[in-house]
Amino acid sequence: MTFKDCGSHTHSRRKLIRRRIIWSIIFILFIICLTILLIWAILQPSKPRFILQDATVYAFNVSGNPPNLLTSNFQITLSSRNPNDKIGIYYDRLDVYATYHSQQITFRTSIPPTYQGHKEVNIWSPFVYGTSVPVAPFNAVSLDGDQDNGAVTLIIRADGRVRWKVGTFITGKYHLYVRCLAYINFGNKAAGVIVGDNAVKYTLTSSCSVSV
Secondary structure (H helix, E strand, O other), rough: HHHHHHHHHHHHHHHHHHHHHHHHHHHHHHHHHHHHHOOOOOHHHOOOEEEEEEEEEEEEEEOOOOEEEEEEEEEEEEEEOOOOEEEEEEEEEEEHHHHHHOOEEEEEEOOOOOOOOOOOOOEEEEEEEEEEEEEHHHHHHHHHHHHHOOOEEEEEEEEEEEEEEEOOOOOOOEEEEEEEEEEOOOOHHHHHEEEOOOEEEEEEEEOOOEOO
């Protein structure tokens, strides 16, 4: 066998070894991904369940000429329950704010990141507020009328990012969108409980829609 033949044989063996290593890595990664998918399918993760429990209103006033500036300040109680037996949830980011007829009327309030274990319930009580927030003309008329009538319907929203934890495996980040209906009857003080100077707490117990 010539020196050239020997070199060619060695090069072919190296190529064969590299191919085997590459295919072995691909096979192992395939088995890992398949295992994760099977575990995910068997456990059938469910979305967290949110309930808007109450809202304490400190301020809600429309001002300006024409009346198109809204100043609001209220504290809500929002609960979240993880219905899963074997899956935990990381709330990496969760911003709460209020909208009126699809327009955002308060600033976003961030809830600190947290982990929610199996079947656990978390309760948050953030303040949601805005000072002299401009309201669209078509919404300003409706909002002024609602204030005169003593009742307003808002949507409390929570937008964020979550990750699921299955055993030691943690998924990538998923968008979380929560929508809670809040009907606040300002005109009837008996509908709420006075908790301070010009502050009234209204019990809502409103189930929220959740999409991930």
